[in-house]
Amino acid sequence: METPVFHLVFNFLRRVFARMRSAGAGLFALLPHYGVDRLSRLPDALLGNIVSRLPVKDAARTSALSRRWRGVWRSTPLVLHDADLDHITSAVSRVLAEHPGPFRRVHFSSSKMEDFHGLLTSWLQILADKGIQELLLVNGRSPHDLLLRSTFLGMATLTRLYLGLWKFPDTAAAPPTSFFPNLRDLCLCGVLMENSDLDFILDRSPVLETLCVEGNQFKLRLRLVSQSLRCVQIVGSFEEIFVVDAPQLERLIHSEGNKGCTPDVSCTEVKIGHCPKLHLLGYLKLYRRKHTLDVGNTIIKAGTKVSPRTMVPSVTILAMEVRFDVRNDAKMIPSVLRCFPSVETLHIKSRNTDQLTGKLNLKFWHDSGTIECIHSRIRRLVFRDFRGGRTELAFLKFFFESALVLEEVVILLDTGFTSVEEVHSKVDSLGSVKRASEGFSLLVTGCSDPQEDHIQSFKRGSDFSFRDPFANY
Numbered sequence: 001m002e003t004p005v006f007h008l009v010f011n012f013l014r015r016v017f018a019r020m021r022s023a024g025a026g027l028f029a030l031l032p033h034y035g036v037d038r039l040s041r042l043p044d045a046l047l048g049n050i051v052s053r054l055p056v057k058d059a060a061r062t063s064a065l066s067r068r069w070r071g072v073w074r075s076t077p078l079v080l081h082d083a084d085l086d087h088i089t090s091a092v093s094r095v096l097a098e099h100p101g102p103f104r105r106v107h108f109s110s111s112k113m114e115d116f117h118g119l120l121t122s123w124l125q126i127l128a129d130k131g132i133q134e135l136l137l138v139n140g141r142s143p144h145d146l147l148l149r150s151t152f153l154g155m156a157t158l159t160r161l162y163l164g165l166w167k168f169p170d171t172a173a174a175p176p177t178s179f180f181p182n183l184r185d186l187c188l189c190g191v192l193m194e195n196s197d198l199d200f201i202l203d204r205s206p207v208l209e210t211l212c213v214e215g216n217q218f219k220l221r222l223r224l225v226s227q228s229l230r231c232v233q234i235v236g237s238f239e240e241i242f243v244v245d246a247p248q249l250e251r252l253i254h255s256e257g258n259k260g261c262t263p264d265v266s267c268t269e270v271k272i273g274h275c276p277k278l279h280l281l282g283y284l285k286l287y288r289r290k291h292t293l294d295v296g297n298t299i300i301k302a303g304t305k306v307s308p309r310t311m312v313p314s315v316t317i318l319a320m321e322v323r324f325d326v327r328n329d330a331k332m333i334p335s336v337l338r339c340f341p342s343v344e345t346l347h348i349k350s351r352n353t354d355q356l357t358g359k360l361n362l363k364f365w366h367d368s369g370t371i372e373c374i375h376s377r378i379r380r381l382v383f384r385d386f387r388g389g390r391t392e393l394a395f396l397k398f399f400f401e402s403a404l405v406l407e408e409v410v411i412l413l414d415t416g417f418t419s420v421e422e423v424h425s426k427v428d429s430l431g432s433v434k435r436a437s438e439g440f441s442l443l444v445t446g447c448s449d450p451q452e453d454h455i456q457s458f459k460r461g462s463d464f465s466f467r468d469p470f471a472n473y
Contacts, residue, residue: 303335
């Protein structure tokens with residue numbers, strides 16, 4: 001726990017080193033001005049914690065403060081960021097050689113890896129031998145298909161691994177001792193790999209809780225078999241996302257990502273298998289050539305008759321994207337919602353399109369029959385990018401007339417509205433609707449932050465202190 005004393009000493013040291021760097025003076029010239037050396041009387045654990053938070057150059061310089069500090073840097077789990085160093089190759093080699101480990105966190109991201117690819121291999125071996133805990137390795141400059149050496153597959157002490165813009169090593173040739181017994185967080189960004197490589201990592205990571213995959217450079221079929229995964233976040237195009245057996249999985253988040261950075265996959269099949277604790281799912285895209293939903297080996301289509309085997313009763317937060325102006329897309333909504341009878345919070349993003357194929361009126365929604373989650377479970381509805389179209393309004397009116405336990409509705413306006421009067425002309429008709437739940441509140445507002453920004457934020461999606469990571473407005 002970081003106490004007031006910790007912050008006081010940490011900030012003091014930062015000021016000392018900042019003054020030393022700006023003045024170009026030696027450290028010894030600054031110390032006499034501070035009088036009695038009370039810092040050296042602090043407990044070893046506190047001094048070590050402080051040193052580990054300093055940039056690596058400053059951390060090493062603490063050895064010059066006094067005799068008391070000489071052993072602190074070498075005995076402290078170290079943080080090493082190559083961005084903090086001037087002459088990267090020589091400085092990193094020296095730090096890795098002089099510090100006995102372990103290393104709390106190491107970031108290599110500001111260098112052109114092609115220039116010292118061979119040296120990087122030796123660095124990874126040293127980190128593996130000296131107990132690396134968190135490793136971020138990003139090949140920030142082209143070419144982005146450099147082969148990552150398999151050395152890191154032997155890092156048994158890793159708890160967190162972030163790889164960006166590499167070609168993954170061939171795991172078929174990996175030694176049978178490759179194992180990640182402590183790995184809890186894995187993030188792969190723009191990594192060229194085979195399906196079998198990801199299967200290999202999942203199989204060898206018995207305590208992995210968070211998996212993030214972004215901007216893959218190939219058509220990956222993601223099969224999730226893990227006894228420990230709690231959160232999976234996927235950004236980009238995939239042929240298949242299949243939750244085969246993930247008994248601890250609580251969150252499955254998928255977004256498209258930036259156009260142009262992933263291959264064009266015509267349709268992603270989302271298959272829900274064994275995941276009894278899954279309570280958050282989204283964004284499902286209910287339109288052709290984007291998502292196909294398969295529950296219990298049944299592909300859900302408009303008019304599909306649901307049964308217990310096609311239901312996922314654990315999901316309480318559901319997000320989906322719909323083109324309301326495309327008739328067949330909007331007709332998918334009742335069938336999909338019936339697959340998730342326990343939803344309490346529903347996020348709907350209305351997607352704009354030039355493919356106008358007919359409107360659905362209020363009669364259609366009433367004729368579709370009772371939808372259990374709307375009727376008796378949903379307490380909160382968030383409707384994004386509202387444009388005031390006839391099908392959007394008909395759906396909202398049906399929702400208001402059917403939702404018995406609804407407590408809150410948030411309508412986030414599309415950016416196309418040009419005046420308050422235009423907003424009122426679209427929304428006012430909702431005020432005359434007879435509400436099944438008289439007490440719910442209705443908020444109509446602009447969106448403060450685009451949905452894509454926070455769905456692609458791995459930190460927010462995997463932070464379980466946020467009950468609903470989709471609720472960012």
